[in-house]
Amino acid sequence: MLHPSEMPARLAAFLAAEVPGAGEVAVHSYEVMTGGYSRLLARAEVSWRAGGDEQRRTFVLRGDPPPERTLIFTDRRTEFEVVRAMAANGVLTPDAHHFDDGGRLATPTILLDFSPATSLLVDLAGRVAPVELTRPLAEAAASFHRIPLTELPARLERPASAEAYLTDRIDEWRRTAAAHVEALPILQYVAAWLDAHRPAPVPLSLIHGDFQSSNLMVTADDRIVVLDWELAQIGDPREDLGYFKAVAQAAPPDLIGLDESAFCTRYNELMGFSDEQVNPAVIAYFLILGVIGTVRRLLEAGAAFSRGENTSLNAVFNARNVMFGQSMWLQFSEQLEQAFAAAKEA
Amino acid sequence: MYVRPSTEQIIEGACRELDEQVLPLLDAGSPASVLVQQMVQLLRGCAVRAAHEIAWMHEETAAIVEAVAGIDDDATAAALAAYRAAPAGGLHLDEVAHRYDLASQALGAAVEAAYRSGDVAQQESLRALLRARSANEMAVVGALELVGRG
Secondary structure (H helix, E strand, O other): OOOHHHHHHHHHHHHHHHOOOOEEEEEEEEEEEOOOOOOEEEEEEEEEEEOOEEEEEEEEEEEOOOHHHOOOOOOHHHHHHHHHHHHHOOOOOOOEEEEEOOOOOOOOEEEEEOOOOEEHHHHHHHOOOHHHHHHHHHHHHHHHHOOOHHHOOOOOOOOOOHHHHHHHHHHHHHHHHHHOOOOOHHHHHHHHHHHHOOOOOOOOEEEOOOOOHHHEEEOOOOOEEEOOOOOOEEEOOHHHHHHHHHHHHHOOOOHHHHOHHHHHHHHHHHHOOOOOOOOHHHHHHHHHHOOHHHHHHHHHHHHHHHOOOOOOHHHHHHHHHHHHHHHHHHHHHHHHHHHHHHHHHO | OOOOOOHHHHHHHHHHHHHHHHHHHOOOOOHHHHHHHHHHHHHHHHHHHHHHHHHHHHHHHHHHHHHHOOOOOHHHHHHHHHHHHOOOOOOOHHHHHHHHHHHHHHHHHHHHHHHHHOOHHHHHHHHHHHHHHHHHHHHHHOOOOOOOOO
16 A cells, blocks of 8 residues: 555565455556545455456555654554444444454455445535434434444554543553643643543443544435544444534534434433433533543644654644633533533422 | 834735735635635734744743742753753744743643642633733634635
C-alpha cells in the first residue's frame, strides 16, 4: 500500500498463497481511496479460479502508513480479530478475510469486504428527515455493545471493573495533560469536573472508540453499517454515544440529538439499561468523557509534530479539533451542572 | 523593518491564491485537494495567531496570575512560584509562550484544587479564565471544516 504501483503484483501473490485452491489470481484494478483518517485505504477488484469456478471479489485494503506519517499507532491484527468477532456476532460491518503482518503487502494490512452501502454523510446530505436514522443508530450501537465479553478477542484488555475503568478514563485526562508539550489546564478542569459528577455505572462492553458519522454507512433499507474498528476496546458503552454526539457538534446533524428520547428508549430497551443509566444528561456527560482517547491521540500527534518527530500536516490539522472540543466541554459541563443543580433542588 | 502589509495580510493573500488559483486545478476529493484545503485552514489560523497571539498570551497570563494568587493549595503555590521565578519582560514569542506555559500550569493546579475543596465560587472564577482562553482559540480555529473525512 505504501507503493501503489507494486500493489497489484503483491496482492495477486498474497491471494494466491492465502486463498485455498486459488489459481489464476488476477488484480483487475487497484485504486487508492481517500477518507481514511489514520490508515491507507485502497479498493481492489480481483478474481481467481477455485475448483473450476471463477470468483470475483472487491476488497478494501486497510493498511498502516509509514511511521513518520502515522497519526495513531494501533494494531492491525487486533482490528482484524475485532472485525471477525463483530461479523460473527451479527454486527453489520464489512467482514475481514485476510491479514498480512507486512511481510507480503509491505505494511500491516487487512483485506475487508467492500460495502455497497452509502456513506452516512452522503446519505444525510440528501435525506429530508434524518431523524429516521435515530433508532437505527441506537440499534447499531447496541448491536456491538451487547456482545458478551467472552465473545471478544482475548488480546483486548479487560479492565478490573466498570468503576475502575471510569476512574482510569478520568485520570487519562490528567495523564494527557501531564504528557503534553505545553500546559493545557482545560484537561485538568475536565478531569476534576468528571470526577465530581460520576453517573450510575453500567457493565463493561466492547466500545468502538471512533463511533461517528464518517465511520458509518446506510443500507437501502436504512440499517447502519459500522466501519473502522481500529480503536475498539473494552470500556463503558456510553462513551460511544457521547463520542458520537461530540463529533456531531462539529459535523452536524446530531442524529442522537434529533430525538434523544427515542434514541435512549430504543437503546435502553436493547441493552436492558434503566433511564438512570442512559438518558440525555448521561450522554452529555460522556460527550465529554468519551473523547479522551481521541483527544490524547490527536495531542500526541500534534506534540510529535512540534518535536519534529512527525512530518504529517494532518497531525496539526486534526489537533485543531481539540480546540473546538474544549469550547464544547466547557459549554456542556456548565449546562449539566445547572441541570444537576435543578434536579437536586426539585 | 517593513511591517506593511502585515503578516496576517500576506498569509491571507496566500490563502486566497490557493483557494482561487490552485484548488480549481485539482480533482475534488483527491488527496492533493484535501491537503491544500487543510493548508488553507491552517494558514488562516496562523494569520490570526500572527496578529494576536502575543497579546492574548500576555493578557491571559496576567488574568491567571491575579486569579490564582490567593488560592491556598501547595501545587498551585509551587506553580505560581515557578512562574514568578522566570525571567520577565521579554516579548519574543518563545519568552512570552514560556511565561504563559508556567501560568497555565498554575491554572491547572488551581482548577483541581477548587474541585477538591468544593469551592463553587472559585470553580466559576477559574472557569471564566478557561472560557476566555477558549474564545481566543476558537478565533484561531475559525470555521471548523473537517475536510478529508468520510
